[in-house]
């Protein structure tokens with residue numbers, strides 16, 4: 452029973468993260484849903500899974516169902532108080548509704564982060580996750596640092612899950628926080644151009660950040676936030692298994708290389724993270740502010756191209 456409740460809670464939290472205002476549950480009564488949110492519900496996980504009916508037009512955007520494989524740890528549950536059930540909505544539209552009254556679950560009160568579980572997965576639990584979808588699934592409800600309270604979306608990362616090249620940036624900005632995607636906006640467009648110029652177009656690489664949630668006001672990541680979020684990045688590297696990593700900006704380079712040397716001292720030298728070559732260079736957002744660094748980034752990308760060709 453608690454597994455079914457966890458499943459429903461996680462699903463609702465994910466839909467809230469994706470911006471859904473409400474969710475129609477076609478095959479369950481209000482009593483079913485209320486029961487699932489209490490401790491004595493008579494609904495099984497199987498029937499719950501079959502009955503959930505998200506908007507088909509957005510189904511491809513929904514996070515993949517969590518695997519039940521060995522080692523997978525489910526994120527904690529949201530508070531039942533954050534979920535409200537409205538049985539007054541009647542519909543005669545939509546496949547299978549049959550004009551009956553169906554329950555809707557309002558997600559509006561599930562403020563991302565605020566209603567996230569208090570504990571979340573531990574670093575060891577994250578590092579034990581077997582597949583990228585499970586890591587993503589866990590990150591989408593992550594409460595491991597204070598940024599959970601201010602983020603709009605968790606920006607987990609995207610791209611070819613078996614890419615030879617991994618791009619690691621610093622943290623989501625306003626555009627990324629709004630869209631849930633890494634490296635969009637002006638800096639993202641510049642990154643796309645830089646990658647294309649060295650024969651590694653965006654759709655051929657895997658892109659993520661050190662932090663998965665936006666620091667308010669685009670301030671620098673705090674050390675405790677980097678530490679809390681590091682297991683996700685470590686696991687992404689382990690599961691994608693890139694042959695070369697492009698580290699854009701100080702925080703990406705410092706996190707991967709365990710140093711606090713300036714970018715000026717890091718770039719142009721050989722580095723590796725767990726045996727994977729790392730090319731540190733300036734962040735595209737910094738490049739937009741300092742056009743004089745274009746030559747340095749160009750040189751770093753040529754170095755990247757040569758190393759990628761040998762890898």
Ligand code: SF4
Nearest residue numbers: 593595596663664680
């Ligand atoms: S920044 Fe990372 S550790 Fe902090 S809440 Fe977001 S996903 Fe969790």
